[in-house]
Amino acid sequence: MFWDWAYTWEIVPVLAEASIVTIEATVAGFTLAAVVGLLLAILRMSPRTWVSLPTAGLVEFIRSTPLLIQIFFIYFVLPEFGITLGALTAGILALGLHYGSYCSEVYRAGLENIPRGQWEASIALNLSPYHTFRDVIIPQAVPPVVPALGNYFVALFKETPLLSAIAVLELMQTAKILGSETFRYTEPITLVGLYFLVFSLVAAALVRRLEYWLKVRWR
Amino acid sequence: MHTRGIIAVCIILSFTAGLAVASFAGFREFLPGLLEGARITVLITVLGCALAVAMAFLAAITRMYGPAPLRWLAITYIELFRGTSALVQLFWLFFVLPHFGITLEPLTVAVVALGLNVGAYGAEVVRGAIDAVPRGQWEATIALNMSRMAALKRVILPQAVLAMIPPWGNLFIELMKATALVSLITISDLAFKASQMNQTTYRTVEIFTIVLVFYLAIAAVITVGMRALERVAARGLARGRAQ
DSSP states (O other), rough: OOEEEEEEEEHHHHHHHHHHHHHHHHHHHHHHHHHHHHHHHHHHHHSOOOHHHHHHHHHHHTSSSHHHHHHHHIIIGGGGGTOOOOOHHHHHHHHHHHHHHHHHHHHHHHHSSHHHHHHHHHHHHHHOHHHHHIIHHHOOOOOHHHHHHHHHHHHHHHGGGGGGGGTTTTTHHHHHOOOOOOOOHHHHHHHHHHHHHHHHHHHHHHHHHHHHHHHHHHH | HHHHHHHHHHHHHHHHHHHHHHHHHTTTHHHHHHHHHHHHHHHHHHHHHHHHHHHHHHHHHHHHHSSSHHHHHHHHHHHHHHSSOOOHHHHHIIIGGGGGTTOOHHHHHHHHHHHHHHHHHHHHHHHHHHHHHHHHHHHHHTTTTTTTTHHHIIHHHHHHHHHHHHHHHHHHHHHHHHHGGGGTOOOOSHHHHHHHHHHOOOHHHHHHHHHHHHHHHHHHHHHHHHHHHHHHHHHHHHHHHHH
C-alpha cells in the first residue's frame, strides 16, 4: 500500500497546527524584509560614498551567500557575542535580512524611476530629506513595485522549511518528526509539498490580482 | 560602472574577511575539511546547473511548440517545481521515492532535485527570451522556407541565448546557494562540514565566517564567468549579424 488514508487523516490536524508557525514566520519575516529593504535601498542611494558603498557591499554579500548558512550564523554565532535568540526569532531575523536585501533591489528600481523633477521640486520647497522621502518619493516609488515585492513574499514563504534546520517546529520539521515516528515519510512530506503548492498558486494569483488592481488604481 | 563598483566592494570585503579569517588561530585546522566540503559543493553546483539548463530548454520548447499532452506535462512540471520548496522536493526525493522502490544515491538526489528545481525557473527564463525575439525574425524564416525546428535552432535561439545569459547567471547563483540544503540529506558538502566541525569544536565564529567567504568566492566566480560568457556571445552575435 503506497498511500494510507487513515494515517493521512490522522496527521492532517498536526500539520495544520504546524502550518500556523510557517505562516507566522512568513508574515513576520516579510514585514522585516519590507522595512529592511526600504532602509537599505535608501542608504544605497545616498550621495555619500562611505554610506552607499558599504551598503551595496552588504547587499551583495547577503544576496550571494546561502540562506541556510545565514540562519546557522545568526543562530550559532550571535550567542558568542552575547545575543541569544530563540530558534524562531533567529529564523525570522535571517529570513528578514536575506529577503530584505532582495527587496532593496526592488525598491531601488522604484526609487530610480522617480523623475528628477520630483527631487528638484522637493529642494525648491525646502523639504527636509525625511519629508521628501515620506511625502513625495515613497508614495510614488513603492506602489509600482508591489507586485515584485509580492513575488518575494511567495519566495520567502517557500524558504520557511529551512527553519527546520534549527529545529523550529514548522511544517517541514513536524513532517520529519512524524515520518521518523512511524517510518512513513510518504504521506507527511507529500502533504507538505501539496500545502506549499496550493498556497503558492493562491498567493501568485493574489499577486496578479493586486498587480491589476494597482494598475487601475494608480493610473 | 555601478556593477564594477559593487564587485570591487565585494572583493575588498572578501579580502578583508579572508585576512581576518587567516589571522584566526586554527584556520589551518579547518581548511582541509572545508576545502573537501567545497569540492562537493562545486561538484553539485556544476552537475545541477548542467541538468537545469537541459531541463529548462526541454520544458520551455515543449511548452511553446510541443503537442498538447506534452505541453501539459511541461506546464505541470514547471508549476509543480516552482510552486513547492526546494527543501520539500529534496526530502521528497530522498525519503519518499524509496517507498516506491527507487533508491538513489544522496548525491544523485541532490543533483536531480536542484537541477529540476532550478530548471523549472529556467524554463520561464528561456520562454521569456524566445518570446522577446522580434516577430519579424520568425516571419523571415517562413519566407526562407525553413522548417520550424531549423528556424528555432539557427535563427531564434542564437538571438534568445544572449538575452538569457544574465538571468541564468542569477539562477546559477541561486542553485549554488541552494546546494547548502543538501547538507540536510547527509551529503558532506561545505554546510555539512561546517555544522559537523561546529559540533565537535564549538569554534562557531571562525568556521561560519570561513564558510560564508567560500560561498561568496564561488558566487564571484560564477558572476565573473557569466559576464565573460555574455561578452563572448555578444561579440559572436554581432559578427553573425555583420555577415
